[in-house]
Amino acid sequence: MRFTIIGIALIFVGFIILGSQGHNYQAATLESSEFGTCYEYFDDKPPVEINCSFKIMDQTLFFALVIGFIGSGIISLVKGVKGDWDNKVKPEDMVGPGGSQNEKSDKPEKD
Numbered sequence: 001m002r003f004t005i006i007g008i009a010l011i012f013v014g015f016i017i018l019g020s021q022g023h024n025y026q027a028a029t030l031e032s033s034e035f036g037t038c039y040e041y042f043d044d045k046p047p048v049e050i051n052c053s054f055k056i057m058d059q060t061l062f063f064a065l066v067i068g069f070i071g072s073g074i075i076s077l078v079k080g081v082k083g084d085w086d087n088k089v090k091p092e093d094m095v096g097p098g099g100s101q102n103e104k105s106d107k108p109e110k111d
Helices: 002-024 027-035 052-082 100-106
Strands: 038-040 048-050
Touching: 002 052, 027 038, 027 052, 038 052, 048 052
Parallel strands: none
Antiparallel strands: 038 048
16 A cells, blocks of 8 residues: 555656656757757846757756656556555564464463
8 A cells, every 4th residue: 555655646746847847858859959059048138058968968867857756656556556565474573453462462471
């Protein structure tokens, strides 16, 4: 159950990051292939020409981060769906009704 919730959260975070920040990183490939020059855009000053390889590297790192979140979420979901690891508890570690620790405390000690 834990891995399922963690997987859903990681996938959600990946898509939120992609949706909110992805527009800043999508123009690098288009600019470099169509125009050969890349620009850094600002709100308060005119665009500045930059090296396209730096902009493409930023784009690649951003998408690797997003793919990392989504991929780890998928792996966590798969692990959570299998779920048999959660039921493999050693008898000496079990607590609650029928557990070995409770059996010791229910029986009075003989002196």
